[in-house]
Amino acid sequence: MKTPSRIRWHLGRVISRRFETEAAVRLELDVPTWPGNNAGAHLDIRLTAPDGYQASRSYSLASSGESTRVVLVVQEVTTGEVSPFLVRYLAVGEEVQIQGPLGRFFVWKPTDPDRSPVQLIAGGSGVVPLFSMAAAREHEAEGAAFRLLYSVRSPRDTLFADELAGFSRTIVDIAHTRESAPGAGQPPGRLTRETIAASTFPASLSPRIFVCGPTPFVEAVAGWLVELGHDPARIRTERFGGMS
Amino acid sequence: MDVINSSFGGRRRSRDTRLPPGQTLVDDWPVLSAGPTPNVDESRWSFSIMTEDKVTHRWNWDELHEVGVEDIVTDIHCVTHWSKLDMAWRGVPFDRLFEDVETSYDYVMVHCSGGYTTNLPLEDLLEGQAWIATEAEGEPLSQEHGGPARLLVPHLYFWKSAKWVLGMDMMPSDDPGFWEQNGYHLRGDPWREERYW
Numbered sequence: 073m074k075t076p077s078r079i080r081w082h083l084g085r086v087i088s089r090r091f092e093t094e095a096a097v098r099l100e101l102d103v104p105t106w107p108g109n110n111a112g113a114h115l116d117i118r119l120t121a122p123d124g125y126q127a128s129r130s131y132s133l134a135s136s137g138e139s140t141r142v143v144l145v146v147q148e149v150t151t152g153e154v155s156p157f158l159v160r161y162l163a164v165g166e167e168v169q170i171q172g173p174l175g176r177f178f179v180w181k182p183t184d185p186d187r188s189p190v191q192l193i194a195g196g197s198g199v200v201p202l203f204s205m206a207a208a209r210e211h212e213a214e215g216a217a218f219r220l221l222y223s224v225r226s227p228r229d230t231l232f233a234d235e236l237a238g239f240s241r242t243i244v245d246i247a248h249t250r251e252s253a254p255g256a257g258q259p260p261g262r263l264t265r266e267t268i269a270a271s272t273f274p275a276s277l278s279p280r281i282f283v284c285g286p287t288p289f290v291e292a293v294a295g296w297l298v299e300l301g302h303d304p305a306r307i308r309t310e311r312f313g314g315m316s
Numbered sequence: 317m318d319v320i321n322s323s324f325g326g327r328r329r330s331r332d333t334r335l336p337p338g339q340t341l342v343d344d345w346p347v348l349s350a351g352p353t354p355n356v357d358e359s360r361w362s363f364s365i366m367t368e369d370k371v372t373h374r375w376n377w378d379e380l381h382e383v384g385v386e387d388i389v390t391d392i393h394c395v396t397h398w399s400k401l402d403m404a405w406r407g408v409p410f411d412r413l414f415e416d417v418e419t420s421y422d423y424v425m426v427h428c429s430g431g432y433t434t435n436l437p438l439e440d441l442l443e444g445q446a447w448i449a450t451e452a453e454g455e456p457l458s459q460e461h462g463g464p465a466r467l468l469v470p471h472l473y474f475w476k477s478a479k480w481v482l483g484m485d486m487m488p489s490d491d492p493g494f495w496e497q498n499g500y501h502l503r504g505d506p507w508r509e510e511r512y513w
Contacts, residue, residue, distance in 0.1 A: 079499070079512040083319060116397075116511075118338070120318045121325025128338040128397050153327040153340075167319040174512060177350060177498040287347040291460060294352035304352045305431060314344035315460060 081118070082106055084142060084170045086162060093229055096147040096197065097159045103140050103170065111136035111208035112179040112201040112282065115144075115172030119154060129154045132201035132284075132310075133173060134232075136208035142170065145231055147197040178282065178310045180205040182212045188280055189217040189273045192242075193293055195285025196224060201310065202284055203232045206242040216280075218242035221271050223263050223289070226251035245271040263289075265296040275301035284310040291315070332401065334391055336506035339399040346398055347460045349479065350494065354429040356480050358464040363448060364483035367419045374483075375413070377464070380448065383412045388447060390470040392477070393506040404454060407447030407468050414442060421486040425493060426467060429480035434493035435502070436469065436476060438486075445471055448481065473504035473511070 084101035092098045111133075118128045135143035148159040162168065178201060180190060190209075192202040199222050209218045220242050224230050227248065236244050247267060248260040261267075273279040281302060283293050290311045298304055329341055364374040375383065388405040424441065426434045440446065449468040450457060457463035462479025469476045475495045496502055501510040 116338075118318075119321045119324045121328070122320055122322055123325065125325050125328055125331070126318075126338070127324075127328070127340060129340075130396050153329060156327060157321070157324050161323045162321070166321065168321065169319060171512075175499060177495075287460070291347075291353060298352050304354070307351050309349060309351055311347050311349065314346050315458070 079171055079174065081169045081171050083167050085167050086164050087141075089162070089164055092145050092231055095159070095229075096145055096231060098134070099144045099146065099158065099162065101142040101144070101168070101170070103142050106140045106142060107173070108138040109133050109135045109142065109204070110173050110176070110179045110181065111205040113173035113175045114201070115142070115170050115174055117154070117158070118169040118171070119157065120169070127154050130174070133204050134200050136204045137211065145197070145200050178284075178308055180208060180282070182208060182215060184216075186280065187216050189219065189277050191273045191279040191281045192218070192220040193268070193272065193281065193283045193285075194220065194222045195289035195293070196229075197231065198283075198285030198289070198310070198312070199224070199231050200284075202282060203235070205282065206239060207235065209241050210239055212241070215241075217273070219245070219273055221245045221247065221263075221268070223247045223249055223285070225249050226260075227253045247271075263293065265299060268293065268296050269300055275303075278303070278306065281307045282310075283307065285312075287311040287313050287315055334401055335399055336393055337509050338397055338511075339393055339506065340397055342398040342400060345400060345461065346394065346396070348394065348396065348475075349460070350432060351430055353460050354480050355459065356429050356464055361464055361482075363413075363465065363481065365413060365417055365424075366483065366485045367417060368421055368486055368488070369418075371418070373413070373417055380408055380450075380465075383408050385450070386447065388449075388468070390468075392470050392474050395473040395475055395500065395504065395511050403452060405447070405449050405468055406451035407449035409444060410441040410446045410448070411444065413448070414438075417486075419486045421488050423487045423490045424484040425487050425491065426478045426484045427482050428478050429482055432478060432480070432494050434476050434478050435487075435490055435496060436472075437490060437503070440469060440472060440476075440503075445469065449477075471505070473501075473506055475500060476504055
């Protein structure tokens with residue numbers, strides 16, 4: 073292939089970090105050579121130990137738009153080797169290598185000529201790339217109707233809680249699977265085909281749908297959406313982990 | 317220009333020499349797909365190879381197995397940085413399927429249920445390098461892993477091992493398939509880290 077590589081490694085410096093929840097950290101990186109953030113895209117982080125040992129992982133961007141600031145929200149996988157380092161040890165001022173933005177399929181662009189409604193459905197930390205799409209939509213005066221259905225264990229596990237509460241252009245529904253908010257008036261529970269039908273754009277509107285979460289979540293949700301009459305070709309998925 | 321992350325490395329996994337650069341061993345088998353898992357029934361499934369002369373070679377489920385299955389033990393490497401070693405597979409080698417295919421074209425475009433496509437040079441499919449796999453780890457391929465049949469091209473990143481495979485067309489040039497149009501490398505050799513372009 074003669075085309076020169078568009079993707080290369082950049083140096084990012086951590087300019088802020090704070091705990092988003094007990095188990096997830098929000099990292100803001102300054103990346104002077106960064107080409108910008110496509111909403112929904114991801115990047116690769118490469119860490120190098122003093123003896124030269126390296127490890128790479130992919131993370132979704134929480135940031136969007138033309139900027140040299142990159143925001144990640146990383147949830148700790150306790151048995152992992154990279155996420156515990158990012159969540160607990162990566163310090164302000166430290167540099168990491170990053171590559172991206174990666175992926176042109178699971179993205180939303182304000183310039184997209186398709187003006188159909190956009191339905192976002194997140195399970196757990198799968199909300200990160202969908203948040204980035206909804207945040208990009210917030211900055212547009214006009215555009216597709218947006219709706220987010222976010223399934224999360226409890227209010228204290230909710231990522232981006234403040235921003236989601238402030239969104240004005242995206243209808244946000246949060247479903248708690250284990251523990252509801254005080255006074256919520258409804259018990260916690262996993263999403264079902266019926267709850268999805270009640271809190272998403274119907275198939276008659278032919279929405280574009282982005283689903284992101286753990287594999288069993290995405291398998292179930294995408295299957296129900298097809299049963300509810302949505303065109304499989306309009307449903308894009310991003311999964312993490314096996315079926316276990 | 318690597319930066320050193322001085323407090324990183326304490327929880328490293330063992331580094332196996334069979335792991336290509338940037339890859340990490342996993343114990344489970346992650347699922348990655350661009351859309352909903354299609355429901356492909358093996359009783360109605362068939363696989364076809366179409367040449368530039370519009371000659372179509374087609375095998376249904378029973379005919380495919382009559383071509384002759386092989387047992388394969390191989391490592392697989394996903395572009396998203398995970399690898400699994402010594403996986404047991406069963407499948408039909410492309411060498412057999414191409415025995416009667418007359419073509420002067422050097423590339424194929426693979427087609428799958430759900431509309432997924434991926435491109436491959438013919439030389440990456442022949443000489444014992446690729447199969448149509450129908451079993452993994454002693455079990456029929458599950459739907460989410462591409463059942464009833466998927467490509468198995470273990471020397472390339474696993475997005476080339478297309479799930480729910482239905483057929484392939486011979487093509488004169490190496491035109492990009494689905495992920496290749498969406499930023500992934502045209503060939504995808506894990507040992508050369510051909511992830512993106």
